[in-house]
Amino acid sequence: MAQVSFDGSAVPGGRVSRRSLLRGAAAGAGAVALPAVLAACGSGPGGDGRTIRLGSNSSDPVPKKAFAAAFAAYEKQSKEGRKVKVNTVDHNTFQENINRYLQGKPDDVFMWFAGYRMQFFAKKGLLHDISDIWGSYEGFSPALKAQSTGEDGKQYLTPYYYYPWAVFHRRSVFEERGYQAPGTLDEYIALARQMQKDKLVPIAFCDKDGWPAMGTFDYINMRTNGYEFHRRLMAGEEAWTSNEVRQVFDTWRSLLPYCQPAANGRTWQEAATSLQKKQAGMAVFGLPHPGQQFPEEEQDDIDFFPFPVINPEHGQDAVEAPIDGFLLAKKSKSLKQDKVMESAKDLLKWLSTGEAEDIYLAGDPNNIAVSDRADTSKYTALQKKAVELVSGAKQISQFLDRDTRPDFSSVVMIPAIQSFINDPKDVDGLVNGIERQKKTIFAAD
Structure with a gap:
């Protein structure tokens, strides 16, 4: 290999x-x-x-x-x-x-x-x-x-x-419905709309455990602003009140209507099971998450595509692979x-x-x-595809709660993201609150 x-x-x-x-x-x-x-x-x-x-x-x-x-x-x-x-x-x-x-x-x-x-x-x-x-x-x-x-x-x-993170789905569902893997955010949203028309929940979504939604934040951020901005933001070197971060939450807000509601009350196992039961069409997960909820005879039906392009400047350069x-x-x-x-x-x-x-x-x-x-x-076809995804990446991230301080991740970002999921309207209040706490925590050293 x-x-x-x-x-x-x-x-x-x-x-x-x-x-x-x-x-x-x-x-x-x-x-x-x-x-x-x-x-x-x-x-x-x-x-x-x-x-x-x-x-x-x-x-x-x-x-x-x-x-x-x-x-x-x-x-x-x-x-x-x-x-x-x-x-x-x-x-x-x-x-x-x-x-x-x-x-x-x-x-x-x-x-x-x-x-x-x-x-x-x-x-x-x-x-x-x-x-x-x-x-x-x-x-x-x-x-x-x-x-x-x-x-x-x-x-x-x-x-x-x-294990890399990507957008997972069932191959059979895509084949039966004629869905195509989207390459851009616009195509991703168009696919989500079609899934709604087809009576599917477009995106299985969960954050009861406090970390699963971080993967979505990371990908939107890296696709919008690039890996280096992600690195500096996690290191406390960029302002959460910046236009770059506001754009991340604005983009995420545009996706929430296509996500499973009440995500803060759902575990990742439950979200992955909804994908397995063909109740949901897609899910942003790490490789083990859907695999552990699919029975052995259905493992070959699991497939994924890279999180779509938002800013062509950064393309799909970065991959999360903890x-x-x-x-x-x-x-x-x-x-x-x-x-x-x-x-x-x-x-x-x-x-x-x-x-x-x-x-x-x-x-x-x-x-x-x-x-x-x-x-x-x-290796299964899925494992080989995962190796190709990571091997082709220009940058590798470790996931938000691995890429920043533990106190900032747990005390600030978990409740902030869960608050955003519950009420995504007040982005200004959200980023101002994160920035205030970030300055306190990062100044502690």
Whole structure:
């Protein structure tokens, strides 16, 4: 496989639901009450050093089963008899409580994200440096290494897979109705209007969990203003009151009549299911989201097209393709034992191999391997198309809540976007409020 160039810059971000925000704006700082299920997953000293405790946020059935297969394969090949004890927590619960988890009694290894979200916790001293084993990794591009590197130049993440965002639909629905994939915003709206006439909800839409609608914002922004503006905006270097940002919300407002109503009360699983049931015609999602809600016999019916062109100057240059992987928690008590640390690093080294990615992707074809040592010969048509999408991109973004500060993402942007979805008329009030809070938060450092 041709190596994908992950050259988008990343900034810290965190996914926190509105439920957490209502418990207190300090959610971004980790002041949320930690659920017993997550608190109970912490590790402690003892044991023979061969058991690795791993915190997983892959709670949906498809990835959960695929990871189980990968970890079982690791145990089988381990000459030392090492075992992986997995603690799986609901995806959003894991996200909401990641600060408290890492500062409390975390597992030895845990799943998390590349780029700034990883850098944020590394800077806080909550991650173990794994630079010593990164030197033995093969098949990763320099850009992937950069996405796994902290501000101090050390590596903290073992990348495992990525997944692009696009506009997903059912191939059979498009064929039956004679729909054509739109290339421009005008064509996108025209298609949405036709779907309404055909008694379909044009765009499945959701934001109950606080992050799904961010993908739509990012694409409208990058298609309108370009990747560099997106990067500067996420870094606090551009004003949210600018004409560029106002135009993003104005464009988004023109699309809302074609979106499922009451999006703030709908989970991504429910939105993806409406696509699967042919109730909705399209959905802006990441590759795993529709795949995990479609039964196996319907997987071949999933298709996508790139988010349409808005400003020809920027075309479809940028693609959102978040990278996920594995890290070592600094406050894991058992990692203080040399044998446990050795076992944990051994697991990470194995997870960095093409073989490990092949085993996982055999059970979850809704992601793409990051290693060029992985076997792509068995990729589905959808996976091959996803590789082409990312390989052809001029810039790669990591998603809004991964491309900015966690406190700004959780405390400001989640409620702001949900407020916009509920009442999209007052764009002036919306951007003024975001800008005021942005100045306060970014000035804190």
